[in-house]
Amino acid sequence: MGMKLLEDRIVRDGKVKPGDVLKVDSFINHQMDVELFTEMAKEWQRRFAGKTITKILTIEASGIGIACMAGQQFHVPVVFAKKAQSINLEGEMYSAKIRSYTHQRVYDVIVAKKYISPEDHILIIDDFLANGCAVEGLIDIIQSAGAAIEGVGIAIEKGFQRGGDMIRSRGIQLESLAIVESMDPETGKITFRE
Amino acid sequence: MGMKLLEDRIVRDGKVKPGDVLKVDSFINHQMDVELFTEMAKEWQRRFAGKTITKILTIEASGIGIACMAGQQFHVPVVFAKKAQSINLEGEMYSAKIRSYTHQRVYDVIVAKKYISPEDHILIIDDFLANGCAVEGLIDIIQSAGAAIEGVGIAIEKGFQRGGDMIRSRGIQLESLAIVESMDPETGKITFRE
Numbered sequence: 001m002g003m004k005l006l007e008d009r010i011v012r013d014g015k016v017k018p019g020d021v022l023k024v025d026s027f028i029n030h031q032m033d034v035e036l037f038t039e040m041a042k043e044w045q046r047r048f049a050g051k052t053i054t055k056i057l058t059i060e061a062s063g064i065g066i067a068c069m070a071g072q073q074f075h076v077p078v079v080f081a082k083k084a085q086s087i088n089l090e091g092e093m094y095s096a097k098i099r100s101y102t103h104q105r106v107y108d109v110i111v112a113k114k115y116i117s118p119e120d121h122i123l124i125i126d127d128f129l130a131n132g133c134a135v136e137g138l139i140d141i142i143q144s145a146g147a148a149i150e151g152v153g154i155a156i157e158k159g160f161q162r163g164g165d166m167i168r169s170r171g172i173q174l175e176s177l178a179i180v181e182s183m184d185p186e187t188g189k190i191t192f193r194e
Numbered sequence: 195m196g197m198k199l200l201e202d203r204i205v206r207d208g209k210v211k212p213g214d215v216l217k218v219d220s221f222i223n224h225q226m227d228v229e230l231f232t233e234m235a236k237e238w239q240r241r242f243a244g245k246t247i248t249k250i251l252t253i254e255a256s257g258i259g260i261a262c263m264a265g266q267q268f269h270v271p272v273v274f275a276k277k278a279q280s281i282n283l284e285g286e287m288y289s290a291k292i293r294s295y296t297h298q299r300v301y302d303v304i305v306a307k308k309y310i311s312p313e314d315h316i317l318i319i320d321d322f323l324a325n326g327c328a329v330e331g332l333i334d335i336i337q338s339a340g341a342a343i344e345g346v347g348i349a350i351e352k353g354f355q356r357g358g359d360m361i362r363s364r365g366i367q368l369e370s371l372a373i374v375e376s377m378d379p380e381t382g383k384i385t386f387r388e
Binding site: 027030032034037038060061064065067075077078 | 219220221224225226227228229231232254255258259261262263265266269271272273274276305306308309
């Protein structure tokens with residue numbers, strides 16, 4: 001079930017554009033409403049209650065703010081996967097290739113091996129889930145490390161794209177705080193999954 | 195004066211590398227200790243007490259986590275400047291060119307005009323200050339928007355590089371929580387400014 005505070009905000013401030021684009025850059029991924037993020041983090045804590053979480057994994061850049069608020073609620077460190085190689089990252093890394101439909105290219109994401117151990121129980125957090133490529137890349141990295149995937153927390157899932165089904169069919173607990181079932185660029189109307 | 199909690203953590207977990215490189219990716223810019231970030235945000239709140247702050251501006255990617263914690267303390271939205279053009283960012287933008295010595299290239303950063311208004315009183319937050327190019331770019335953007343710059347909050351300043359002096363000489367309040375005066379890659383010794 002959706003988180004009403006977030007759904008209401010999407011209806012109020014989100015903008016539907018042609019090509020299944022939902023723009024939420026006034027409160028999520030350019031300007032960030034951190035008080036909303038705190039409420040979202042508390043909601044994930046309720047939904048993942050009872051699970052052991054030792055670390056949160058996200059991907060730069062727009063996942064970082066939300067993931068930090070979740071780290072604060074869960075009292076665990078947050079690791080963000082970096083896009084492409086940075087010369088300041090030493091040692092061995094896990095990597096995965098991710099296709100970005102937004103930016104129409106494939107890029108590598110990397111996580112230093114020392115920051116994910118086989119003892120970790122990891123919660124993935126990200127702002128959007130559409131085709132699921134970013135989350136799949138993070139799952140690959142966690143599996144390479146031999147760590148446990150405790151779940152995936154997403155702010156906004158596009159329910160009409162394949163990412164959600166892909167994660168659920170793997171038996172991974174997926175908690176999307178708002179699932180958009182359909183949206184109409186003509187009228188701006190957004191319908192959420194019940 | 196330095197923030198002891200942060201200085202102690204730098205001494206414990208930071209690594210000094212040749213070429214004036216201080217690696218803090220175990221707690222600041224790859225893995226993030228969000229509880230430390232919360233304490234840093236509280237410290238900035240003390241140091242900028244009495245100032246009107248309406249918005250925090252940072253730059254992707256590693257500034258975002260720290261800036262979000264500051265936004266939480268100051269109860270204001272956080273905007274992050276984006277590197278290069280994103281096709282999902284509509285409308286007009288402010289932009290600045292920034293030279294990255296770490297990545298040895300020049301890149302554009304952009305902020306959508308609608309997220310900085312002339313009425314804004316802005317606090318810049320970032321993880322590192324060395325030559326000051328990133329902060330200078332953000333200052334340019336704020337000045338283009340006609341907004342007020344209330345100050346700059348930095349986690350770690352390299353006191354032996356020119357960025358800090360450049361900002362202070364412009365009369366801008368700069369609050370670096372740890373100022374590294376010198377560091378020795380041979381012994382690993384880090385000296386902080388008193």
